[in-house]
Amino acid sequence: MKKIVNYICAPRLRVDSVSKNFNDKNILNNVSFSLYPGEVLCLLGASGCGKTSLLRIIAGLDKYFNGNILINEEIISSNSIYIPPDRRPISMLFQDYALFPHMTVEENIKYGLKELRKDQKTFKVNKIIDDLGLTDHKGKYPHELSGGEQQRVALARATAPEPIILLMDEPFNGLDRSLREYVREETISVLRNSEAAVIAVTHDPEEAMIMGDRIALMRDGQIVQVGTNEEMIFNPIDKYTVNTFSNVNAYKSKVDAKKVMTPVGEFDVSNLKEGDNVEVLIRDVAFNIINATEKNSYIVKQIDFTGEKSRILLTPNDSNDIIKIVIPGKSQIKPDDKIGLSVDNRYVHVFN
Structure with missing residues (x-):
């Protein structure tokens, strides 16, 4: 303690x-x-x-x-x-x-x-x-x-x-x-x-x-x-x-209507100027797996179990973007499965 x-x-x-x-x-x-x-x-x-x-x-x-x-x-x-x-x-x-x-x-x-x-x-x-x-x-x-x-x-x-x-x-x-x-x-x-x-x-x-x-x-x-x-x-x-404390997913984006768009959804950025070019960093621990829907669907490409956690590579249904996520323990999903994702916004950081 x-x-x-x-x-x-x-x-x-x-x-x-x-x-x-x-x-x-x-x-x-x-x-x-x-x-x-x-x-x-x-x-x-x-x-x-x-x-x-x-x-x-x-x-x-x-x-x-x-x-x-x-x-x-x-x-x-x-x-x-x-x-x-x-x-x-x-x-x-x-x-x-x-x-x-x-x-x-x-x-x-x-x-x-x-x-x-x-x-x-x-x-x-x-x-x-x-x-x-x-x-x-x-x-x-x-x-x-x-x-x-x-x-x-x-x-x-x-x-x-x-x-x-x-x-x-x-x-x-x-x-x-x-x-x-x-x-x-x-x-x-x-x-x-x-x-x-x-x-x-x-x-x-x-x-x-x-x-x-x-x-x-x-x-x-x-x-x-x-x-x-x-x-x-x-x-x-x-x-x-x-980057020092986490593996991250990094995406280029632009502020539009106080939001930025990424392959895992859009996020509010009310503190940035309209039209600003930004980089969105999303920690790999930010994600939870949920059921896939028509607008929230990702294909599992690779799973590596390290004993304490599972590292998973995904791609969206409609693009070739790579998404890296980490979940505790051994995941039950398999390559080629389709899953949905929820994101904890506390682990999303936007810099211009």
Whole structure:
């Protein structure tokens, strides 16, 4: 279950107009957003869009940029101010875990607890090890652990100092699917029980929606949109956002009498000008199968059952347009069947 985040209070972290150039290439371009206490914000985007560069700037590993980084409304990085990483209340969980190979599990977790007495360190580390199911591995070295176990140790080391901000760079990227899902759920549970505000970098939209209280979608060094799952799905700011979270049916159309016509029917667009050329994007999850009628009839061309859902290709009776739909579970329809469609307008988006 996701936390209830207080977005009225002052942000824990504020990224203010951050830009970075390298070899005349714009790596980050005027990036701004806020992270609130206890929030998990997923930074989502394709490889090379600037996610890791932004994380390094926040952590203090890169001090050459324009803009401001603030924690609790105090500047920790700018053109004139720089607080080094070891003086920031931030922990970072790296993609490759970055465990010390010459240290045991217990020693790795203890590493960030320099200010505690020996007995306090031992008590705290033993509790963390027990909570994460690592008791049988506390004396082992990283090379003796599985990928999932290494990830848990890295998470334990990152959260042991009780940072107010935790940065996670593709933390599940090296795990196979079944282990990835298990470790991700375990990680989410740990994060929900901590007080840390978290930025988790991922290139996987589904993972972002599972983990995040909000998502910050990046493209080419810029923030495209920041919002909850519902805002990303039902109120996308542009075509890129729509395509990031869904497979879509895309159709060219023109506004006529405040409506646009597509192969699956017409839709109201009262906010657009008469005669505007537009693109209509309809998510493949927008459809329900109903009985065919004379004016609502489509021929089934292909069905692919993936175990959790059925992907179906259709064509209208009167054209060669392709329509892609997805329905839960295994469909009972067969190729060459004729079906009707109803459309949930919340999944229809029109852009000019």
